[in-house]
Amino acid sequence: MVQNYAFTVTERFLRYVQTDTQSDPASNASPTTEKQKNLSELLAGELLLLGLKDAHMDEYGYVYATIPSNSDKKVPVICFCSHVDTAPDCSGTNVKPLVHKAYDGKDILLPDDPTQVIKIEDYPYLKEHIGSDIITASGFTLLGADDKSGVAEIMDMAHFLVNHPEVKHGEIKILFTPDEEVGRGTAHVDLKKLGADFAYTLDGGEAGTFEDETFSADAVTITVHGVIAHPGYAKDKLVNSLKIAGEILAALPTQEWSPETTIERQGFVHPVAVNGIAEKATIDFIIRDFVSAKLPDHENKLRQLAQEVLNKHPKAQMDFVVKEQYRNMKEIVSQYPELTANAEEAYKRAGFTVRNEPIRGGTDGSRLSFMGLPCPNIFTGMQAIHSKHEWIGVKDMEKAVEVLVHLAAVWEERAK
Known part of the structure; x- marks a missing residue:
């Protein structure tokens, strides 16, 4: 033709x-x-x-x-x-x-x-x-x-x-x-x-x-609320949200569940941005899977992982927000x-x-x-x-x- x-x-x-x-x-x-x-x-x-x-x-x-x-x-x-x-x-x-x-x-x-x-x-x-x-x-x-x-x-x-x-x-x-x-x-x-x-x-x-x-996709934002105090007088008062955010990231699996360890139809959870100060820090994640029904499973696993970290810091608080992106x-x-x-x-x-x-x-x-x-x-x-x-x-x-x-x-x- x-x-x-x-x-x-x-x-x-x-x-x-x-x-x-x-x-x-x-x-x-x-x-x-x-x-x-x-x-x-x-x-x-x-x-x-x-x-x-x-x-x-x-x-x-x-x-x-x-x-x-x-x-x-x-x-x-x-x-x-x-x-x-x-x-x-x-x-x-x-x-x-x-x-x-x-x-x-x-x-x-x-x-x-x-x-x-x-x-x-x-x-x-x-x-x-x-x-x-x-x-x-x-x-x-x-x-x-x-x-x-x-x-x-x-x-x-x-x-x-x-x-x-x-x-x-x-x-x-x-x-x-x-x-x-x-x-x-x-x-x-x-x-x-x-x-x-x-x-x-x-x-x-x-x-x-x-x-x-295509993947189905959600975004998750974890916001960690710490407790601010003057660093010179912070003993037993300061709860540093940046450090807690770092602990959450360190708790993520390293051999699975990430873009760098998955192929084909395997889903993943991927941190894409970290922002904040000692008082408040946010971690932005993207969640991907080819089966839409599996997205809540990934999100619940991430929520549980983050909550286990927060449990070590009883004065800190966490917001966990899920936003649908595409299906x-x-x-x-x-x-x-x-x-x-x-x-x-x-x-x-x-x-x-x-x-x-x-x-x-x-x-x-x-x-x-x-x-x-x-x-x-x-x-x-x-x-x-x-x-x-x-x-x-x-x-x-x-x-x-x-x-x-x-x-x-x-x-x-x-x-x-």
Whole structure:
């Protein structure tokens, strides 16, 4: 279907990553950084130039657009979604993308910082790209493939469908979101305006992978209230909350129950921040498991562990607050088998056998699914995300575009 097509995805990607769109978890604004709108505005303009007359960016930095149906059938409305922001973990300012033509299989020394070396032993998926072009950053920044590769792939899909009307498809919605990396990617999405029946995020990794299962997630904040006293006259009076917080952290298991000791579908409890003074200290945790019903088990275990520490300090007090974050998209997506079945057929037409993998994290698709828009995740090719070693293969991006084109066609063919 895409034979002899001159893909635009690489050219688009190389342009998009040079716009700084890093989001900010400390900001209460929407979007959390105004600079995200720079890319969103650019994308809306490019979609208008493609002929998508309703393309626009709203006040929150979301981009909406519609590819009209060219089918006589009543086809479900499908949305393709990616996020424009990059992670706060690593600088996204002045990204200089480098195309390594016909990758030779050797370690890649990044020129701006020679201490940054992408080693094939650390990233064995590089072996799949020997002889093909790959893209990296230059050593000082992340690349931004998460998720500007997804953005570029959706844009190239739109370019293909607009210029190849012989490929029949239903109405297709395009959605680009800000602030996904700080957990707010769906905070202001207008699903009524979007008007989609089903969706797919483009936010996955290796070519051929398909993800319809995520962690379920809660956050826990433990607040330790100590007793303050002048340190010069503190004997038998001072109860130092910082020390108690340290004891709680020291009581956590070291060989299990943590991100660094778990894989696949194993859950964990992970301290992510400690703040405070002697009088009051807080520990923020994230709780993850693929089975939502197991989250209370993890939380109760953590509460018991913390309480055992507090029992040694009878004058101290503890608050234990649980906040729901997101739930396993599988609980929703599994109710609509056509979502996965149609994706599997599209992957097959693009030359893949689907590798269904769980996401040890969350995506916009998790929240969208529970907001009423069932939304699994398709690969983009991105690797070593959120780091200076981030890279992506050109052939993976082109294959993602091909999958999207096939997927649009499959939904049309199977419509009644």
